[in-house]
Amino acid sequence: MRIIAGSARGRQLEAFTGREIRPTPDRVREALFSSLFSRLGGFGGLRVLDLFAGSGALALEALSRGAGYALLVDRGEQAARLQRGNIERCGFADRAEQLSGEVLSLLPRLVPRGPFDLVFLDPPYGQGLVPRVLEHLATPGMLANGALVCAETARKDPLADVVGPLEKIGSRNYGITALHTFAYIDKQGIQP
Template sequence: MKPRRSGAPRQVRIIGGQWKRTPLPVLEAEGLRPTPDRVRETVFNWLEHLFDHAWDEVRCLDLFAGSGALGFEAASRGAARVLMVESLPAAAQQLQATCDKLRAGQVEVRRGDAVANAEMLARSAQTFDLIFLDPPYHRDMLQRMLPVCARLLAPDGLLYVEAETALDAEPKKEWLQDWRIVRTDRAGMVFYHLFMHQPSA
């Protein structure tokens, strides 16, 4: 679970699309660390450009979904499918309540472990055009998750990663060798990145 940021808001808002300005509650629970509004605004500006504003065929996977801020933002902008995975029962229940409130038929919430669900999806050969990966800090989760995400990404798909450190340092860590950074930035203590999978020959 993700340690809650000090002073984290009790709600965040969807920034764009059909549900613009809709508040999303952030539970007072250990493990919830919502992506800050200014980070989401920057990231979705990147994505709007990279997808050429064509969200209608984009399939998204939101691992460690938490408040659902990333997944609901994608759905609000017209993503064809958004699958959210969250292990915390109260958070998963809140995600489902938000889906029901918004009548978000393209959004599916699964309660369970992100690693186990990702492995199951990969075994069933499901693929996604965009994966949001915001795992707990300081638990070496990226090393475990990136190989699975490589199997889950569609050709030319994009992987969004939040981390406690910058991932664009040289020399590259071994588990980053087959990933190319498309965009990266920092807001306070949040380092965020967009990757494409490019396995070496």
């Protein structure tokens, strides 16, 4: 696994073993970031939240492309170790933080660290976590106006088109994986 573009382009990320972490393949990550670039026009200065971050590849890719800050959250000890190592390997220690713990338990404590402009959400499949996390992300102060949330699910897992102020604006399938993009809708119901 490697960083695809930006300042850390080509940098190999630390490898891992076991079934605890399921990485987003390079080709899926490349398609995701191409789509995000089309929507955002760039990543400069964005505040990124990477939930169920695994190795941290998604947040690190965003930092490599110019994001200003990233917070990586995961519960696994192996993931935490990989994230710290990969943050150092890419030279992003001044713009990235790593937090260990159960994502659903930590979400309420993340509000003061917001608002976030871009959220990656890649939980274990088949546990119904995406809808629950989306509800938490709708907490006032968590997301900036115009924020995007990219959620990865199993293709067969159902997912509503609207969760509070988050509205699905796109979905793409890649084998057994589906990538969904949600946009934060302001209180007047107008997409920023």
